[in-house]
Amino acid sequence: MDEIDRKILAELQLDGRLTVTELAARVRLSVSPCHRRLRGLERSGAISGYRATVDAQALGFTFEALVFVTMRDEDRSTVAAFEEAVADIPNVLQAQRLFGDPDFLLRVVTRDLAAFQRLYDERLATLPGVQRLTSTLVMKSVVEDRPLPL
Numbered sequence: 001m002d003e004i005d006r007k008i009l010a011e012l013q014l015d016g017r018l019t020v021t022e023l024a025a026r027v028r029l030s031v032s033p034c035h036r037r038l039r040g041l042e043r044s045g046a047i048s049g050y051r052a053t054v055d056a057q058a059l060g061f062t063f064e065a066l067v068f069v070t071m072r073d074e075d076r077s078t079v080a081a082f083e084e085a086v087a088d089i090p091n092v093l094q095a096q097r098l099f100g101d102p103d104f105l106l107r108v109v110t111r112d113l114a115a116f117q118r119l120y121d122e123r124l125a126t127l128p129g130v131q132r133l134t135s136t137l138v139m140k141s142v143v144e145d146r147p148l149p150l
Helices: 003-014 020-027 031-044 076-087 113-124
Strands: 063-071 092-097 104-110 130-137
Touching (some): 020 031
Antiparallel strands (some): 063 104, 092 104
């Protein structure tokens, strides 16, 4: 990956809806070479997809919590079952396995506190292998969806 590829990625992180013509102008290439590089970045996996960024607050998801999960058992099958089950919960926007304690960090959104409490009691607390859940509420997002520093 060279400097031009990094410029292409940087521009697309800012605006994924750029046409190839607009992108080529921004990175100072003609359209055909820009298009070839773009397809190459997609084939290599450097670009994994395109999507719209949606404002959760505008859609009524006004409650966000970080949930720390400590596992009772950490054998391969229990962890796999936990990961599969947590992936099926749409309100979990991110799930990360951590080194040390706790074992997982979940970023969860719901419409309000009551919805979070139901989700917590009915889904999160019943996930396979969970020993303890610890939650903290998000007061304010300071940095969100920042582009990679290319």
